[in-house]
Amino acid sequence: MTFDYDLFVIGGGSGGVRAARIAAGEHGAKVGLAEESRMGGTCVIRGCVPKKLMIFASQAGLMSDEMRGYGWCDAQAGSFDWPIFREKLHAELSRLEVIYRAGLTRAGVEIHDQRAVLDGHHQVRLADGTTRTARHILIATGGRPAPIGIPGEELAMISDDLFLMDRLPGRILLVGGGFIACEFATILAGLGVDTVQAYRGDAVLRGFDREARDLATLQLSAVGVDLRLGVTPAALERDGDGIRVRFEDGTDERFDAVLMATGRDPYTRGLGLETTEVRTGRNGAIEVDEWSQTCVPSIFAVGDVTDRVNLTPVAIREGHAFADTVFGARPRTVDHTLVASAVYLRPHELATIGLTEEEAKARGPVDVFATTFRPMRSMFAGSDAKVMMKLLVDPADDRVLGCHIFGPEAGEMIQMAAVAITMGATKAQFDATVAVHPTAAEELVTMRAPTRRHEGVEG
Missing domain, CATH: 3.50.50.60 (FAD/NAD(P)-binding domain)
Incomplete structure (x- = not known):
């Protein structure tokens, strides 16, 4: 044919x-x-x-x-x-x-x-x-964008619409706790919009390392987002040139705009x-x-x-x-098991590759090397913002199973760490790497002793 x-x-x-x-x-x-x-x-x-x-x-x-x-x-x-x-x-x-x-x-x-x-x-x-x-x-x-199936949700924007707005809303409700919701909450608050974020869970960014999630949750509030956990909208209706939102707890509020960011x-x-x-x-x-x-x-x-x-x-x-x-007669597949990613929050990003601490613990014994500190740059200016670095290591063969960074330009850092981890780097190889000083990233190669060990599901 x-x-x-x-x-x-x-x-x-x-x-x-x-x-x-x-x-x-x-x-x-x-x-x-x-x-x-x-x-x-x-x-x-x-x-x-x-x-x-x-x-x-x-x-x-x-x-x-x-x-x-x-x-x-x-x-x-x-x-x-x-x-x-x-x-x-x-x-x-x-x-x-x-x-x-x-x-x-x-x-x-x-x-x-x-x-x-x-x-x-x-x-x-x-x-x-x-x-x-x-x-x-x-x-x-x-x-x-995936609908959530509540009355009046057609009145809400989706993320595509944000780039087309004639003007910024005075007050906005973002619904969701994933990549899109958290990043746009950061953006809009930074641009001066009165930003409320409603998420049904107890911490944003489900699926990421829990310790990093907790830091991201705290940071959203610190940068001016009115973050409301355990809150879910039940219905939207037009209220003049705004939108009135009724929540599942029976309360209602008026917003200039609503953005649904509940997955795709x-x-x-x-x-x-x-x-x-x-x-x-x-x-x-x-x-x-x-x-x-x-x-x-x-x-x-x-x-x-x-x-x-x-x-x-x-x-x-x-x-x-x-x-x-x-x-091209060059058959090859894509390995989906080790893929780095970053959530572009401000001032600190969340970046990750490999297993979370929770996933590693469920898999078997794991050594956790973790540190939390105030970075030099923001600390000098009076900020209490904290950075987190975490490596998860298999005690059986010393291989690094996961890396999680919460800090400035974490996305840039995780790209370099991803090269080593994708190659199967061990903790000893991280330790053998000479630190670049003074940087936040040097903590990735200076954490000598594990902060804790999990013995796995049978431990």
């Missing part, structure tokens, strides 16, 4: 773009790609990139406080002009979108600026009604999966094997739509591995 393409990619985010560019540009495949929104996907257009720029913008108040502690008596953040920032932000996103498009075009990928859905095992149907056939189809549609689901609804034999999980995630292949040999999926490890660098790695395997 003759096909229009060797590969058709549905989705122009990080994973889909990487797969298409490598398949076409490096391996000579004939590739088509369809994207229903802006090229670059969630990370570039409405996620990682604009969020990080907003985090930079939100630091001015903390920086001016610190500078006054260093003797700059007149240091003031001044007023923040959202329209000026937003204009520069969207100019930068447009620049990045052009770069993504240019990369695909140079590689020879044919771009379709419209929605595409599956129409069988070797065919896709475009929004304009035309169809294209392909020997292989790659689904890379990412995820979308794989974006598979209406994708035409019913025309195939592709299997999905409970939340709509496409089921794939270690090669990112579905139960249909011609259909693959990468990135958040598979709900494996939902991080941009993972989607990129999966897309590249797929292209090398299928079109």
